Amino acid sequence: MPVTALVGLQWGDEGKGKVVDALSGSMDLVVRAQGGANAGHTVKVGGRTRVLHLVPSGMFYPHVEGIIGNGVVVDPLQLVQELEELEACGMGVDGRLRISDRAHLVLPHHKRMDALQEVLRGPSALGTTHRGIGPAYMDKAARAGVRAGEMRRERAFRVRVGEAVAAKNRILEALGEEPLDAEACLEPLMAARKRLLPLVVDTVSLLHDALEAERHVLLEGAQGTLLDLDLGTYPYVTSSNCHIGGLLAGSGLPPRSVDRVLAVAKAYCTRVGAGPFPSEETGGVGEEIRARGSEYGATTGRPRRCGWFDAVAARFAVRLNGVDEIVLTKLDVLAGLDTVRICTGYRLEGRKIRDFPAGEELQRVEPVFEELEGFDADLASSGCFEDLPRAAREFVGFVERTAGARVSRVSTGPERDESLTR
Ligand code: IMP
Numbered sequence: 001m002p003v004t005a006l007v008g009l010q011w012g013d014e015g016k017g018k019v020v021d022a023l024s025g026s027m028d029l030v031v032r033a034q035g036g037a038n039a040g041h042t043v044k045v046g047g048r049t050r051v052l053h054l055v056p057s058g059m060f061y062p063h064v065e066g067i068i069g070n071g072v073v074v075d076p077l078q079l080v081q082e083l084e085e086l087e088a089c090g091m092g093v094d095g096r097l098r099i100s101d102r103a104h105l106v107l108p109h110h111k112r113m114d115a116l117q118e119v120l121r122g123p124s125a126l127g128t129t130h131r132g133i134g135p136a137y138m139d140k141a142a143r144a145g146v147r148a149g150e151m152r153r154e155r156a157f158r159v160r161v162g163e164a165v166a167a168k169n170r171i172l173e174a175l176g177e178e179p180l181d182a183e184a185c186l187e188p189l190m191a192a193r194k195r196l197l198p199l200v201v202d203t204v205s206l207l208h209d210a211l212e213a214e215r216h217v218l219l220e221g222a223q224g225t226l227l228d229l230d231l232g233t234y235p236y237v238t239s240s241n242c243h244i245g246g247l248l249a250g251s252g253l254p255p256r257s258v259d260r261v262l263a264v265a266k267a268y269c270t271r272v273g274a275g276p277f278p279s280e281e282t283g284g285v286g287e288e289i290r291a292r293g294s295e296y297g298a299t300t301g302r303p304r305r306c307g308w309f310d311a312v313a314a315r316f317a318v319r320l321n322g323v324d325e326i327v328l329t330k331l332d333v334l335a336g337l338d339t340v341r342i343c344t345g346y347r348l349e350g351r352k353i354r355d356f357p358a359g360e361e362l363q364r365v366e367p368v369f370e371e372l373e374g375f376d377a378d379l380a381s382s383g384c385f386e387d388l389p390r391a392a393r394e395f396v397g398f399v400e401r402t403a404g405a406r407v408s409r410v411s412t413g414p415e416r417d418e419s420l421t422r
Contacts, residue, residue: 002216004260005247008224009317009403011233011271012242013297013304014264015329015411017041017057020220022416023262024058028215029065031207032056033250034240035222036073036106036136038129040298044414048089051298054079055086056220059093066093067203070102071240071250073136074148076192078106083195099196100203101149107161108185109168110135116177126236127273129299137239139164148200151193161186204252211257219247219258225317226271233362236275244321263323263405265314267331267395270304272297276362279343279369280307293333308341308369311402316356318405325408327419328399331392332379332412340395341369344402372398380413385422388412396422 004023008014021043024030032039037053044050045060052059054074056066068074079099086092110132117134118125128134139145144167146160162182169179210217223242226232231243240246248255268289271277280286286306289295295304318326334340346353346365357365375391382388388396388410400407411419 002214002259003211003219003253003257004217004262005219005221005244005258006262006264007221007244007247007317007321007323008242009263009265009314009321009323009326010224010269010310011226011277012039012222012224013270013272013295014224014266016221016264017043017052018329018411018414018416019262019264019327020057020218021045021060022419023218024061024064026216027058027064027218029067029207029210030056030058030218030220031067031069031251032072032220032222033069033248034071034242034246035238036131036133037075037078038131038133038238038299039222041222042298044416047415050089050091053082053299055082055093055097058218058220059096060091064096066097067207067251068097068099068103069203069251070100071246072100073104073106073133073140073240074099075106075111075132076196077188078131080192080195097199098201098203098206099148099199101147101152101200102204103148104136104140104145105148106132106136107146107164107189109165109180110139112172112180113168116172116175125274127275127302129297131299134239148196151197151200154190154193157193158186158190161189207251207253211253217253219251219253221247225320226313228320231320233275234358236273243317261322261324262327263318263321263325264327264329265309265399265403266329267309267334267399268293269307269310269313270295272300272302272304277305277307278312278346278362278365278367279310279341280305288337289333293330308343308367309399310343310367311399312343312346312354312356314399314403318403323405326400326403326405327409327411328396328407329411331396331410334395335375335377335379335392337374339371339374341371342395342398342402343367344370370398380418382412382420385410385420388420
């Protein structure tokens with residue numbers, strides 16, 4: 001069955017937006033299945049940079065239909081703003097975007113609680129995006145969430161939101177915090193409801209009908225496998241499952257419908273927010289990678305922490321997702337360095353370990369690096385993979401051997417056409 005799943009292999013920001021955009025030319029439907037507006041998918045179209053948070057990145061092609069699946073937490077205010085921005089630049093998606101009636105809503109109290117929880121965590125703060133993601137998924141798991149389908153009944157929706165705000169106000173007041181004004185929260189929400197309601201449908205049936213009609217579907221992962229709630233670097237993770245399992249649960253598609261799992265990995269690693277990062281370079285090299293790769297968060301603008309490609313983590317993520325092919329992005333960022341490194345193992349209390357640890361051990365491991373010859377030249381001018389400098393091709397071969405999946409494509413610049421098939 002014609003479903004391609006695309007996942008991030010690291011801590012997000014692997015360049016999935018560009019890869020989704022490139023794949024979408026041959027897709028009929030592109031589906032976001034987890035996460036929310038914490039994602040920032042950057043796509044360069046016609047020399048202009050666009051950042052999408054909730055609208056699937058593949059929708060820059062006018063024939064592509066987009067779905068915000070049941071596993072996404074949708075901030076109605078953010079989504080309306082994004083739709084308006086797209087319309088303003090002549091890229092409106094009206095008539096092509098659908099929102100699952102099962103998707104949970106991120107409401108103003110979730111954003112407030114997100115910020116407050118971070119303050120309460122003190123020095124153990126996670127460095128969240130403050131987009132209300134954790135609290136919205138908390139309410140979902142507590143069976144107290146408000147779903148998009150509930151917007152259909154105006155009066156009942158008002159009551160549900162009012163009750164939800166009142167419940168959070170009890171917590172805020174107990175902590176000596178200013179409570180939220182339910183009416184003030186409702187006003188913009190009711191305007192957003194009007195705009196979004198026509199888009200709310202049963203996306204699960206829609207997707208199954210699309211499969212039966214042999215239409216091509218792309219599941220567009222957000223964040224990255226190492227931020228997965230169950231399998232990532234807990235507790236420094238996001239609150240959804242970002243690996244392939246989350247894409248299935250969050251779209252309602254069965255495992256057997258997926259015939260290709262593509263993973264996107266950067267030629268080096270970055271992460272934003274707190275948490276372990278064994279191959280991190282905290283000194284000048286890290287700064288150099290950040291500057292060359294413009295490594296600043298697409299959602300929050302925060303500088304990203306930078307380090308070398310971590311093959312231990314990549315191998316773990318390849319196994320979890322059953323990856324068929326890797327798209328290696330931003331190889332050009334490493335061009336010009338005298339030498340480049342790949343983390344091939346960890347050392348913990350003198351022992352070498354090959355597997356990715358589950359817990360606090362990850363904070364204490366020392367990386368074992370393999371040093372490779374650097375490569376120069378303007379990679380973007382290479383016409384095909386074989387034109388790349390020998391050392392660059394060797395780097396790619398090393399990534400593939402250590403991560404355990406074939407690198408089928410290499411990205412050498414931000415533009416749509418700056419990538420090479422291998
Ligand atoms: P939250 O998802 O806002 O709760 O943030 C939890 C952690 O995930 C923080 O370290 C965030 O920086 C990180 N995170 C969330 N979404 C993304 C993303 O799209 N790219 C990179 N990091 C992310």
